[in-house]
Amino acid sequence: MKPDAERAASDRRGSARAALAAAGLWIALVAGASAGDRALIDFIGYSDDARYFAFEEFGIQDGSGFAYSSVYVVDLATDSWVLGSPVKVQAEDEAEPLWQVRAEAIEQARGFIDDFGLHTPVEIAALTGDGVAAGDGKSLEFGTPPIVGRAVSDSYGLRLSTFETTAATACVEYFGAAPLGFELTLSQGTDRLVHRDASLPRSRGCPSDYRIYAVLMPFGAATLSNAVAIISVYPGGFEGPDRRFLAVPLGF
Template identity: 30%
Template sequence: MMSGLRSSVPAFAAIMFAGSTSAADIASVRPIGFSSDGAVFAFEEYGIQDGSGFPYANIFALDLNKDTYLPGTPFRVRLEEDGATIAKARWQVHNDADVMVETHELANHPGELVAFNPITEIGTDPHQLRYRSVPALPPVGEANTLVLEEVPQPLDPQCEGIVEKTVSLRLRFTERNGKPVDDMVHEDQRIPASRGCVTGYRLAGVVTGSSLEGAPVEVALVMVLSAGFEGQNGRWIAVPVKTTP
């Protein structure tokens, strides 16, 4: 699994805002879209870096068939000069990624955010989402239940003294179209170094698109929680989710 962390309707951006405080770096996330054939998905994350206070913005593009980054990606910007702003960091990273976004026509296929569970939500299970894949009224189709499981892993020597334990992630469906199932859709083979000293995960959203043949494509948005200077940091990865067993 390649971890990845990935314009512009203000209301949509507001919905996608995951929250940030001066006590930690909880990145905001915004899907950019799918390619016309459903093989590529890109998203943006941005925020203020914990400790340094530098604004940053990253755009990640995934080959969903291979579950890897597209060549030449991700695009990362961190501004370290006085007076730097998140707006400037986001403008710069979008400028850097513009050719990639246009080449794959991502803005023409923004997809649908069919489930979202931000870190500010109270009283919800951070490791489970129950949703329908089609945004429609009257409802189309039955419920899907996607579950994230944290799997204990040996502690990386670089994280000793920083965290007490670390975990990889596993995703599985316990319900598809209203029927009980036990379908594994992803299991980490290792914890990528880019995740840092991981303390946990949050299953935070599902974005749907469609393939060239019209078949549905889904991507799970997962927040990676890791040790920060002043609390836990939250960054984003996208995990391809096959919609059929």
């Protein structure tokens, strides 16, 4: 075969291989679009002064099938994790049950729970459960939970919007799309911006969407001074978009 013909044949083979690889990647992404790791959440509580808030994020990891649990302790005054948080535990094989991994994570976080006095229960002011079909998760209307025999007081609205931003992770190279940040606005007559992302930290990964999940308050609270919005975030995962959680202080 002449050199030019050899090069042409080589180019055709290379193009065919690239097309097959692209098709395989597309099939994997489509097949995994609903097969990501959807974490669940458990609310641990507030500190006695309501400055600190803790929650557990847990589930079964996509790809490996290993159980995991992460305990986050958030300083609501600085909108940041406390030093040493999150506490992360992951099973070493599929035989280790989720309940056991969760128990180990809580035990490892016991020092934080005791040191920060995370003993005040959480009151759920509003919750959009995973089985709720209506809405896009970008808005939520709620009020202050009532005392027995009284109607809900006050009236608030949360609005979430997303936008392209930059991240510490190479999202375009990994997932072919820029990562999304989010903005959260609280309204009661007038709008107040409570959060807007800049460049995303590496811990956020490469999000493709966000949804409002819940609004929480310390037990017995009458205002939003120490309230927290729980936001579902969907970073790219091994088998499709995963679901993780963020806690955003509404009052500080």
